[in-house]
Amino acid sequence: MKTVAAIALYSFREAVRNKILYSILFFAILLILLSVVLGSASVHQDSRFLLDIGLFSINLFGDIIAIFLGITSVFQEIERKTLYNVLSKPIDRATYFLGKFGGIAMTLAVQLLLMAAALSATLLLRGGSVDLQLLGAFWLTYVESVMIASFALFCGSFSTPYVSGFITLGVWLIGRLVQELAAFLDKVEEPASRHLLQGIVALAPDLNFFTITTQLTYGYPVGLAYFGAVTLYGLGYIVVAMGAAIFIFRRRDFI
Amino acid sequence: MGSVSAETVVEISGLEKTFRIGFWRKQVAAVRHASFSVQRGEIFGLIGPNGAGKTTTLKILMGLIKPDAGSATIFGIDASQAASRAKVGFLPETPHFYDYLRADELLTYFAHLYGMDSKAAARRIPELLDRVGLGQVGDKQLRKFSKGMLQRVGLAQALLPDAELVILDEPQSGLDPMGRRDVRQIIESLRDEGKTVLFSSHILPDVEQICDRVAMMVGGTVRKVGRLDELVDGSLRDVEVVVRGGEAGLAGLAALATRTTREPLGTTRYLLAPEASLDGFLQAVLTAGGSVLSVAPHRQRLEDIFLLEAARKEAP
Structure with a gap:
């Protein structure tokens, strides 16, 4: 466990040095601030508008950062050959991989905290409030981004960043549209396509579960059980993705 | 020459590795039925031209590459197991490090990977930096280091766990004559401390000077193994x-x-x-x-x- 923590800490240190992350973060916070300007144009709706755009920004940019970190962190170590010095120590490859995952999870937590702080501060300044429901929304966004990062890490365990990014983006899109795809199932008559679509709908994570913006903007309460259930749902996908990634990574040759 | 006991530290037997390269997955045999062993306390040189299979063999020993057939063990433990590397220090060929870290930070990180606690690491690291001639620059970022200095950092991290076996892949690569001499002296001092050293090299005069035994690899096969006086008759x-x-x-x-x-x-x-x-x-x-x-x-x-x-x- 100490070794996983050490790898996670140094992965975090490496990740936070990446200027691309700061650019993404800058755009996320810019979009939150812009929503103040846009929201002021709507009559009596500026807080709702701010919440809507703010949570959307955090979600979108959080996932972009997750994909970026997931596809590059291990690949860079292989490309730069720094991996040889780490894997030649008495550590299992699973330990290394879990450490890298831990580093990404830490980086995502810090990025999300910064974005959440920007949105909360803006909301408070505009006369809105920050309650447990909003904190819960931030938490689910975090779980989603960690889950996306685990998919990216899985793809990164066997392919290049471009291919991994492409596949993870595909999973992300399907996850966003899974309810629409399920509704579309009845209209597909060709058996093979129908079975394929059924498989995709059954296996893909439904990312809509992690977004409670509508409930928050319209004031519908979300129970603790929901947060727990969705967290477990995300955790399930993370465990499967990481398990598969470690299985592949353990069999790789580092020439 | 150091005293050589009969205890086998490294055992390579019938090792095979073929890589599949490029779009057409062309097969390239890197190691073909290689066998040799290294005994405790000896300095063992692995020599051969480029592409002989030396680095692949060492990487198999460090668990970085999986063999297709045969076995590689360290202290009797299969090389694919992390436990086999507990008492092993390794210097890869042209080592690459996290260049944003300072030398002492890098060594602290690696000390944690060896399971050393912070106090033990804090004692060991300055001592090691001094030993490889970097005592004055331990607090400098690695990006400011020359190739020779990075090679010394690589040596320091290989010596970090007070290893019983030190495996060095081309340790003199990229070093000036003084650096080569220093590496030679470090290897000799390891022998004096009773450590076992397995290293690959192209620099044959150095191999002749410090090795007890050598294995000569060509085209993935081990052609000759033995004591230097057995291989070179001096005629x-x-x-x-x-x-x-x-x-x-x-x-x-x-x-x-x-x-x-x-x-x-x-x-x-x-x-x-x-x-x-x-x-x-x-x-x-x-x-x-x-x-x-x-x-x-x-x-x-x-x-x-x-x-x-x-x-x-x-x-x-």
Whole structure:
């Protein structure tokens, strides 16, 4: 466990040095601030508008950062050959991989905290409030981004960043549209396509579960059980993705 | 030479590895049925030309590459198991590090990977940096280090766990003569401490100077394994005679030598076969009016065996 923590800490240190992350973060916070300007144009709706755009920004940019970190962190170590010095120590490859995952999870937590702080501060300044429901929304966004990062890490365990990014983006899109795809199932008559679509709908994570913006903007309460259930749902996908990634990574040759 | 006990530290037996390269997955055999063992306390050199399979063999030992067949063990534990590396330090060929870290930070990170606690690491690291000649620059970022300094950092991290076995892949690569000498001294000091050292190298004079035994790899196979005095018999290869003047009798002298080289400063270098009469040749030089500047016998060296084996396509 100490070794996983050490790898996670140094992965975090490496990740936070990446200027691309700061650019993404800058755009996320810019979009939150812009929503103040846009929201002021709507009559009596500026807080709702701010919440809507703010949570959307955090979600979108959080996932972009997750994909970026997931596809590059291990690949860079292989490309730069720094991996040889780490894997030649008495550590299992699973330990290394879990450490890298831990580093990404830490980086995502810090990025999300910064974005959440920007949105909360803006909301408070505009006369809105920050309650447990909003904190819960931030938490689910975090779980989603960690889950996306685990998919990216899985793809990164066997392919290049471009291919991994492409596949993870595909999973992300399907996850966003899974309810629409399920509704579309009845209209597909060709058996093979129908079975394929059924498989995709059954296996893909439904990312809509992690977004409670509508409930928050319209004031519908979300129970603790929901947060727990969705967290477990995300955790399930993370465990499967990481398990598969470690299985592949353990069999790789580092020439 | 250090004392060699019978305990086997590294055992490689029938090792095979084939890579599939490129779009068409072309098969390239990197290691073919390689076998050798390294005993406790010895300095073992793995030599061979580029592409001989030395680095692949060392990477299999460090668990970075999985063999297709055969076995590789360290202290009796399969090399694919992390536990086999608990008492092993490894320096990869041209090591790459996190360049944003300072040397002491990097070593602290690696100390944690070896399971050392912070106090033990804090004691060990300055001592190691001093040992590799980086005591004054431990607090500098690695991006400011030269290639030779990075190689020293690599050596320091290989010595970090107070390892019983140190595996070095081309440790003298990219070093200036002083750096090479320092590495040689570190390897010799490891032997004095009773450690076992397995290293690959192209620099044969250094191998000759410090190794107890060597394995010679060519084309993925181990061609020769043994003590240096078993592989290199030290027999006379030829005798070199440098002569000044004597142009009048040059043709006659050349006929007695296997090779004649005229040099710019008016001297001529003759190589005589071991069985040729040196007395007769020297007499002929004097008769021709020349003077003998030097006579040097050339004995068989590791390089001769190396070149001979490298030139041979397949093992007998």
